[in-house]
Amino acid sequence: MPFLKTAIEGLLLFEPRLFEDERGYFYESFNQKEFFEATGIDLPFVQDNHSLSKFGVIRGLHFQKPPFQQAKLIKVIRGEIFDVAVDIRPDSPTYGKWLGFVLSAENKKQLYIPRGFAHGFVVLSDWAEVLYKCDNYYAPQAEGGIIYNDKTLQIDWRVEKKDIIVSPKDCLLPTFQDI
Numbered sequence: 001m002p003f004l005k006t007a008i009e010g011l012l013l014f015e016p017r018l019f020e021d022e023r024g025y026f027y028e029s030f031n032q033k034e035f036f037e038a039t040g041i042d043l044p045f046v047q048d049n050h051s052l053s054k055f056g057v058i059r060g061l062h063f064q065k066p067p068f069q070q071a072k073l074i075k076v077i078r079g080e081i082f083d084v085a086v087d088i089r090p091d092s093p094t095y096g097k098w099l100g101f102v103l104s105a106e107n108k109k110q111l112y113i114p115r116g117f118a119h120g121f122v123v124l125s126d127w128a129e130v131l132y133k134c135d136n137y138y139a140p141q142a143e144g145g146i147i148y149n150d151k152t153l154q155i156d157w158r159v160e161k162k163d164i165i166v167s168p169k170d171c172l173l174p175t176f177q178d179i
């Protein structure tokens with residue numbers, strides 16, 4: 001289960017090895033032991049999430065406040081997304097930096113986002129189904145977020161402004177400066 005390091009410490013990209021034959025393909029989409037070796041995380045994931053979104057939908061940027069923070073392992077089983085992680089770990093040398101990766105049903109890449117990041121994605125295909133594992137339960141009272149079009153972060157969401165769809169709740173999220 002090879003995890004590639006990224007320009008942000010702790011943020012890892014997983015490119016699984018596919019076994020293809022005349023029937024189709026097989027791959028290990030998750031292996032706890034190899035995951036532990038790569039990330040040092042010894043806790044099992046406790047919640048799996050599955051969302052479907054149409055083209056132009058941005059979900060995010062979301063996080064849960066301490067002590068309810070969540071690490072996430074993201075993958076796409078239908079369509080294509082641009083998945084974004086923002087480092088909001090106060091002591092991090094890359095605090096306030098973001099990285100984005102195209103994850104798709106085709107490329108089968110998975111993004112591991114440690115605790116202490118804000119997360120969001122935009123759908124680049126007609127529809128996208130996103131699956132992710134979390135190492136902590138949903139805690140609505142601890143929900144936090146940053147507005148997707150924050151002026152400081154300047155995230156390039158890769159879709160035209162007219163096509164962007166954001167939930168009423170996410171439209172009200174604070175700026176990066178205000179969190």
Ligand SMILES: Cc1cn([C@H]2C[C@H](O)[C@@H](COP(=O)(O)OP(=O)(O)O[C@H]3O[C@@H](C)C(=O)[C@@H](O)[C@H]3O)O2)c(=O)[nH]c1=O
Nearest residue numbers: 049051059060061062063072119120121137138167169
């Ligand atoms: C996130 C979540 C939501 N819900 C409920 C609350 C609400 O009524 C409904 C939809 O919630 P939301 O609008 O917050 O869903 P969504 O915008 O998809 O929220 C998710 O966005 C991505 C980017 C993340 O990283 C996730 O951690 C999560 O915050 O689902 C749960 O029951 N459990 C959960 O874990």
